[in-house]
Amino acid sequence: MDESGMRFSEPNYHGWSVDEDDFSDEYEELFSDEEASQSANMDENLDCLHFNGKKYEDLRSSDMIGVEFSSVxxxxxxxxxYSLAMGFSFRKEKLCRNTAQVVVRRQLVCSKEGERKKRGKPDPSFASEIISCAQNLSPPHGTKQVCKRKTVNQKPIVEDADRRSMKRSGKQSGEDEHGKKRQRPxxxxxxxGNCQARITARRCKESGVFRVVQFITEHNHALVTTEFVPFLRSHRKVRDHDVAQVTALKKVSVGTCRAYELLVHQxxxxxxxxxxxxxxxNKMDSERKELMVDGDAQSTISFMNLKxxxxxxxxxxxxxxxxxxLGNMFWRxxxxxxxxNNFGDVLIIDSTYKTNIYGKPLAIFVGAxxxxxxxxxxxxxxxxxxxxxxxxxxxxxxTSMRGKKPISVLTDGDEALRNAVVNLIPEARHRLxxxxxxxxxxxxxxxxxxxRDFCHLIFAGLGVDEWEKSWHYMVTMNGLQDNKWVAAMYNKRERWAEAFFRNHFFSGMCTTxxxxxxxxxxxxxxxxxxxxCEVLPRMDKTIECIRFNGLNDDFKSMNSHPVIGSHMRCIQQQVSVRxxxxxxxxxxxQILFESKFLVADRVRYENQGSTLHLVTQYGKPERTWHVTHYQGKPDLSFVCSCHLFESDGIPxxxxFTVIxxxxxxxxxxxxxxxxxxxQACTKDTSTLSSGIMPAKDLQLARYGQMMGDCAQICHSASFSDEAYEEITNCLSRLMVRSKTFKRCKDSQPPETVDGLQPNxxxxxxxCKTKGTHSRHSTSVEVERDQPGGRGCGFCSRPGHNVRTCALLAAQNGGGKG
Structure with a gap:
């Protein structure tokens, strides 16, 4: 049977990347071979410019017939x-093995070999011929023959490459889920182009070497010139060290596109x-799929178990x-x-969106x-x-914080979150x-x-009675008695007005x-x-950076001193130390503001052991504050009516005026x-690490260390010709030697943690959250499905926009259309 146009290959046998369109169907022929053995040498030290003293461009069929190679x-x-020197791309066509699974034949062809299968229904006679051949064909005695082909049926045959192309574009013939016709791409x-250029090598039973039995050099198409060689598919390969460098860059939030620009620059x-x-x-996507071999959720759980x-x-x-x-996931x-344990007295809870492909909201718990x-x-x-x-x-x-509850909680206006906080932490003071x-x-x-008046009442440090008077005055003067939203805000004023939180500690925070x-x-x-599985490692890197900045703040506080002013210098000196x-x-x-105030009067209470100081602002005697000094209470010496110390922890x-x-x-x-x-940060005596490092992290750590050493060596050697030649020769020898090291990437079993079954x-x-729009990734399609499309920004009616809105024009023109 004529095999012209049929596709045979062994995908990614030697690591040469081949386009999916160039992949052939798997084809294996098992031949009998008594006492077959593998070749001892696994690599042939070939010159990339010459072969047997002759340039690759000058090789002919007579030069290659009978040439022996130690391995496939x-x-x-x-x-x-050879193909790189000539200017064409090749494809792996046939790989035949015997019953002992020893390779006995290898054939490589030009990438333009064969023809693309045509669309449409198969010829019935052709299908009958395939079936009859399959029934009548019997392999020789003592051998097996396996030929994997596509099942022939009466449905239209669509080539794999075209089907994948239609799948990527998201369009096929017929109608989509919305009932609209799709155009075939x-x-x-x-x-x-049915090119016949190829090389075929057979294994000798006696010596075990591979002898060339066919070498065709003629092509029926033009060969590419030097400037187009980088586009030949068989000569494009993403090497492992490139993947390692891009992976390291992606861990610090550098995208694949920017990483490629760095590789181009280097x-x-x-x-x-x-x-x-x-x-x-494509390579990074395959690496990601390898990481997600058990699924995204299971990979995420495995990541958590490793931590x-x-x-x-x-x-x-x-x-x-x-x-x-996977539903909810919490971690710390x-x-x-x-x-x-050090700063958990005030807690802020908030959530955000657009952090993962599933639309799951990311909730964080933070403090100061x-x-x-x-x-x-x-x-x-x-x-x-x-x-x-x-x-x-x-x-x-x-539960994770061992039952310790905060004394103050800040959230947004989400009622579901507020109810959860009020029910589970009733002792804490909740603030919007x-x-x-x-x-x-x-x-x-x-x-x-x-x-302006409303915002003043949000942040003003007024007393409760004074705040109530100001509120009713604002409502009466502006006629807001019938405003439902204003009335609703007044009913929950104790959740957001500063006046109601003056005597409760919030560490100076009033927002999220x-x-x-x-x-x-x-x-x-x-x-x-x-x-x-991609989001969580990047979040860890960001958190590490934030915590490193916190260590920098600690270092500055311990190894430097702030500039001290002349006003109340003794007090400032003590404050700078503590x-x-x-x-x-x-x-x-606050110490500098003290110069604007004075003590107008004082009243001593002998029975209470305290003194009341009446503090007024200079030039504004109507503004007064009461500062009580307790002589016999070391834990409570001063209390001011402004309650700044109670709410912010700052005198x-x-x-300071009374002091x-x-x-x-x-x-x-x-x-x-x-x-x-x-000294607020107590030393953590818990075990931070058990000494276990995942193999992938260990490999990246080794790679990073050696990259740094090589960068330093190469930088020093780039300033002189002698150093450049010496270091280049050393690197060449090391490069050859490094190829002999055994790679244990595929041989090592996947990292698992006891107690968790895979899959x-x-x-x-x-997820569909309240913070995201109804139009997600298919916003254009959803918008088209709505009657009339998007509405006007002024009247919300479909069919026009604010520029052509007749109602807006009538309003601006005083009723003239």
């Missing part, structure tokens, strides 16, 4: 050098890289839905536990450290934003984000003066902007199209809040 890999290497360009041009950017994308094996205090908890898919590490910098306590991926989900994640958080309240004011109130900043940092390396630099600046401002300017009046030169110990001092957690479904 040597045959592949020779034809790779144009067929891929024809690359086959190679000296696109033509010297050895592959195209599409090849790099748990390295950290004794690591905590992770996840839930599974009825279908066995050892450092987060230590930070929460002694430098007033943001610290991360925990993270969670949520299945949805229901109250049950928030109950689950808040319970997991309290002031920034979100101010944003809602702008949306619901159009008058600019009312917006720390969460927003943390979201911005975490989302810098992740995106909405990334899978969970408190961190950032807190010192806040206290210093106010009114207290100056009493001629005190030392700061009372009762005014030192330990969470703001340099038990399925990938989650795409």
């Amino acid at each position: 890999e040597a045959v592949d290497t020779f034809y790779a050098y 144009p067929q891929r360009n024809i690359t086959r 190679a000296g041009g696109h033509e010297f890289v050895g592959f195209l950017i599409k090849d790099l994308y 748990a094996s390295k950290e004794a205090e690591f905590f992770c908890l996840f839930s599974v839905d009825a279908e066995g898919r 590490d050892t450092k987060s536990l230590a930070d929460y 450290n002694n430098h007033r910098a943001t610290v991360l306590f925990a993270c969670a991926l949520l299945a949805d934003e229901s109250e049950d989900t928030y109950n689950w994640v808040v319970t997991a958080f309290l 984000c002031a920034w979100h309240i101010a944003k809602n004011v702008v949306k619901n109130v159009r008058d600019a003066d009312v917006q 902007q720390r969460c927003e900043a943390m979201h911005r940092n975490l989302k810098g390396g992740v995106g909405r199209y990334m899978r969970l 408190f961190t630099h950032d807190v010192f600046l806040l206290i210093k401002d 106010c300017c009114h207290i 100056k009046t009493m001629n005190m030169t030392t700061l009372p110990e009762s005014l030192v809040n330990q969470r703001w001092t340099k 038990v957690i399925r990938d989650p479904n795409v």
Whole structure:
């Protein structure tokens, strides 16, 4: 039977990357071979420019017939050098083995060999011929013959390459899920031309070498010139060290495109890289699929178990839905536990979107450290934003922190989250984000003066009675008695107005902007199209960077001193020693503000052992504050009516006014809040690591160390010709020797953790959250399905926009159309 146009290959046998369109169907012929044995040598030291003293361009059939190679890999290497020198791409066609699975025949052909199969229904006579041949064909005695072909049926045959092309484009003939007709994309360009150039080598039974029995050099097409050689598919390969370098760059949030630009820069041009950017994308995608061999969710769970094996205090908890898919996932590490024990008095909870391909909201638990910098306590991926989900994640958080509860909690206006916090942490004082309240004011109130007065009542440090008077005055003067939104905000005023939180510690925070900043940092390396197994390692890198900056703040506080002013210098000197630099600046401002106040009167209460000081502002005697000094209570020496110390932990300017009046030169110990001092961070005595490092991380660590050493050597040797020649020769010898090292990448078993069975957690479904639009990745299709398309931005009616809106034109024109 004529085999012209049929495809035979062994995909990726020697590692040469071949286009999917050039892949052939698997074809194996098993021949009898008594006492067959493998060749001892696995590599042939071939010259890339000459073969047997002759240039590759000058080789003829007579020069190659009868030439022997030690192994099949040597045959592949020779034809790779030959095709590169001649200017054509080759393809692996046949690989025949005997019953002992020893390779006995190897054939390599030009990539233009054969013809593309035609579309349409097969010829019935042709199908009958195949069936009859299959029934009547019997292999020789003592041999087996296996020929894997596509099943012939009466359905239209569509070539694999074209089917994959249609699948990638998302279009096929017929109708889509919305009932709309799809246009068939144009067929891929024809690359086959029935070229007969090839090389065939057979294995000798006696010596075990491979002897060339066929070598055809004539092509029926033009060969490419030097500038087009980088585009030949068989000569484009992404090497392992390129993958390692790109993988290292991706761990620090450098995209594949930018990584390719770096490789181009290092190679000296696109033509010297050895592959195209599409090849790099395909290679990295295959690496990702290899990582996700058990699925995205299972790979994520394995990643968490590896972290748990390295950290004794690591905590992770996840839930599974009825279908066995990953639902919620909560985790925190050892450092987060230590930070929460030191600074967990105030907790901020918020969620963000567009961090993974499943649309799962990312919830984070953050706080403020002694430098007033943001610290991360925990993270969670949520299945949805229901109250049950928030109950689950808040319970997991309290469990991971060993039952320690915060005294203050800040959230946005999500009622589900608020209910979960109130039910599970009833002792904590809950506060709504002031920034979100101010944003809602702008949306619901159009008058600019009312917006200004409303925002003043959000942040003003007034007393409760004074705040009530100001509120009713604002409502009455602006006629807001019937405004439902204003009335609703008044009913929950104790959740957002500063006046109701003056005597409760919130460490100077009234918004969730720390969460927003943390979201911005975490989302810098992740995106909405990334899978969970890619998101979590990048988040770890970002968290490491944030914590490193915190160590830098500690270093500056311990090894430098802030500039001290002349006003109340003794007090400033003590504050600079006890408190961190950032807190010192806040206290210093209060000390400087002291010059604007004076003590107008004092009243002594002998029975209580206290003295009441009446503090007024200079030039404004109507503004007064009361500062009470307790002589016999070392833990409570000063209390001011502004309650700045109780809410922020910082002594106010009114207290410093009294201290100056009493001629005190030392700061009372009762005014030192330990969470703001340099010694606020207790030393963590828990075991941070068990010494276990995953093989992949160990390999990357070794690679990074050797890359740094080589970079230093190459930089030093690039300044002189002598050093360049010496280092180049040494690197060449090391390169040859490194190829002899055994690679254990494929031989090592996958890393597993005891107690977790593989393939038990399925990938989650795409979530529909309140923070995302209904139009997701198919926004254009959904928009087209809506009647009339998108509505007008002014009247919300479809069919026009604000520029052509008749209602807007009539309003602006005083009723004239």
